Amino acid sequence: MIEALAGPQAGGVDDLTASDLLALARDRKAAEDRAAADLLVVAARWADLHPPESIHDAAAFAVPGCEHEEPIAGQGAPLVAEFCLAELGAVLGVSTTAAKKLVGHALELRHRLPRLWGQVQAGRVPAWRARSVAEVTIHTSPTLTVEAAAFVDAQVAAVAGRVGPAQLDRLVAETIKRFHLADVDPTQDPEDGYLHVDPRHATIHSDDVHYAGTMRLEAELDIADALDLDRALAHGAETLKALGSDASLGVRRSAALGDLARTQTALDLHTQGATGIRDADGLPAAREVVLHAHFDATLDGLTTVFGPTGRMEEGQRLVLLDQLRSWCGDSRTRVTIKPVIDLNADLSTPAYEVPDRIREQVILRDRTCVFPWCTRPARGCDIDHVDEYDHHADAEGRPQPGPTRTSNLAALCRFHHRLKTHTAWRYQMTEPGTFEWTSPHGHHYRRDRHGTTAVDQAEPPCPPDIPRPRRP
Known part of the structure; x- marks a missing residue:
């Protein structure tokens, strides 16, 4: 009975007992x-079907920007023709x-971490856990050799993949020393080997807004x-409080970090008496950061519980009107207001450029690269002629x-521009x-300002042995 249920739509889930629900959750x-x-098997097989030898013009032409072999896993894993990744x-x-x-994780597991691959296929290790190990072994610096990767594979497989990030870092560091992949100071304490995997980083989670x-x-x-940094934030928070801020300590420390980002880069120049553009307080202007924010001219657009909301191009995220007002109120902020552009007008020029x-x-209309599911900002993309411009x-x-x-015209990132060409x-x-x-396999997709939609089922593909004519 449980296997026949597809979910609440089946009409029987509400009648299940607690034991049945647990069994259903386990099965799902x-x-x-x-x-x-x-x-993962499908991804690896897809790579098998698209080796570098599958590139039609690899032996005949040298077309700038054309398809090339793509190393996406560690040493010893096969190469893949890069453009096949877009279809998958x-x-x-x-x-x-x-x-x-x-595809890189699948190849890394199958060719360099075969024990872990076998455990995934046997159902003893979840795929996400094995992929997290593959991500580390692919990008370790210095690069792990085939033998070094096999050592990591044996150690991780012995505990059925149950290693945390810190344990994995220590294992990789031990592997690097064991296989002499990096020069090690002979006077260093062996217990400090994990320092060869430098944990320092500063990450802005721009996708979590x-x-x-x-x-x-x-x-x-x-x-x-x-x-x-802690002392600087404490000092900045106290300064804001002395200037009249009644925000909490956490908010003031956060604001102080932003102040550091805008002004700290110029302090050395100021103390050395360098000349240049200065504000009224004598400090050099902070490093310029350009943001593009768009608000409805009537402010009748999207409104949240936090107030009127607009859109920022950087990261395609929301921005509050109150935030924009506070930025504009900062004496160190340079604000440029551009005229409204009619996105429905069909502008043209006889030239190619x-x-x-x-x-x-085009940038404001498309917002991102218009290839299916690509999210690269349009401002950093090429502007492509949908129908090719004829120079003659x-x-x-x-x-x-x-x-x-x-x-x-459409915005295409460089990779997808090459793909289309x-x-x-x-x-x-x-x-x-x-x-x-x-x-190429006959699948259809619609991309608009709301995202990408798969339109219909695939049509029969064109004969694969007939290469498409290419420009010399």
Whole structure:
């Protein structure tokens, strides 16, 4: 009975006993783990089908920017033709980068961590745990050799993958010493070997934005640096309190950290008496940080419990109007207000180069790279002619098939621009800001301002042995 239930829609879950619900939860979790293990097999097999030799023009042409072999796992794992990753990511509903990571983990496990791979396929180790180990062994510095990776594999497999991040770091450090992968100071205490895996970092979690307009910072600092930072934050918090702030200590310390980010880089110049642009207090201007915030001119747009809300291009996150007002009120903030751009206007130019006014319009319309599930900000993307611009059309008296106009331009990151130019991926703009993509295997996707949607089932693919004509 439990196996037949697909969820609340089946109409029987509400009638299950506590024991039945626990059994159902266990079965569903086991099915999820099995599916994740199977997905690793699929990813590895997908890589097998797309070795560097599968690149049609690899032996015939040297096309700048064309497809090349992609090392995505450690030493000893096979290479993969890079453009195949986009098709896999699209059908999984993830970015090409996420697909690259999935295939890399699968190859790392199958070829360099075979014991752990076997335990995943036997259901003794969940796929997510094995992938966390593969992520470390792929990116360890110095690089782990095949023998060193095998040592890590044996140690991790012996405990069925149950190692935490700190234990894994120590194991990798021990492996680096054991296989002489890095020069080690002979006077160093062997117990301090884990220091070869430097834990220091400062990470801004830009994907974890609170609706209050805050973002989480996580850091691991040198002891001296940490103590100095603590004193600086304590001093900044007390300064804000003396200036009349009635915020809590935590809020004032947070604000003090922001003040450090805006002004600390200029203090050395100030104490050395350097010349340059200075504010009224005599300090050099802080390092400039450019943010692009967009608010409805009537302020009738999205409103949260925290107040009127706009959109910031950086990270595609929300920003509160009150925050913007506070930034503008800072004497060290330079504010530039640009004129409103009509995103529905079809701007054009007879030239191939895209002028700034059209580029800005496309950036604001598309927001990100328009390839399915890609989230790279449009401001750092190329502006692509959807229909290719013909540089000889005017000279030969033919109409231009790919004019430089808003209705024929789209933002594509460099990788997906190359993908569109040199593979059978095709797309068209069905309306301003809405694009329909067709993959080499016949899958269709619609990308608009709300994201990406898989449109329908795949059509039969084109014969694989007939290469698409390519430009020399």
